[in-house]
Amino acid sequence: MKRVSTLFLKISVVLIGIPILALCIFLxxxxxxxxxxxxxxxxxxxxxxxxxxxxxxxxxxFALYQAFKLLRYIDKNNAFSQNSVKSLEKIKYCAITISCLHILVLPLFYLFADKDDEPGVVIIGLVVPFASMVIAVFAAVLQKLLKEAIDIKSENDLTV
Structure with missing residues (x-):
C-alpha cells in the first residue's frame, strides 16, 4: 500500500511540473x-x-526534485532521517524564494490594474506569493516535527 501511494505522489509531482513547463513556454x-x-x-x-x-x-x-527525493526516502524506509529534514528545509527556502520573486512583480500587476481599471488583477497577483508562503510554512512545520521525531527516536534507541 505504501509503495502505491508514494508512486501516486511521484506521478503527481511529475504531472505538476508539466503544466508549469507549458506555461513557461507558451504563456x-x-x-x-x-x-x-x-x-x-x-x-x-x-x-x-x-x-x-x-x-x-x-x-x-528544485523543490519538485526535493519532494521526489523525499518520496524516495519514504520508499527506502528512511523517512525519519536528516536527509528528509534537509529536503524539507530546501523546499521551504524554495517556496520563500518563489514568494519573494512574485512579490517583486506585484507593482506590475498594479500598473496593469491601473491601466485597465480592474482592481481584481492585484488580487490575482497575490495568489502565487500567498500559495508559496503557505507551502513554506507547511514545510517548516513538517521539518520541525520531523526533527523532533528523529530526536525522540534517537533517545529511545539510546535508552534500549
Missing part, C-alpha cells in the same frame, strides 16, 4: 508582450517579466 512570452503593449513607456518591462517568471521556475523545479 510567459505572451505576458511579456502584453506588458510591453500595455506599458509602451516602459519597453524594458517585457524583460523584467521574463526574468521574474523564469527565475521563479528554477526554485520551483
Amino acid at each position: 510567459v512570452p505572451e505576458i511579456g508582450n502584453l506588458a510591453a503593449k500595455l506599458l509602451p513607456k516602459f519597453a524594458y518591462i517585457k524583460y523584467l517579466v521574463f526574468i521574474a517568471f523564469y527565475a521563479s521556475v528554477i526554485p520551483f523545479y
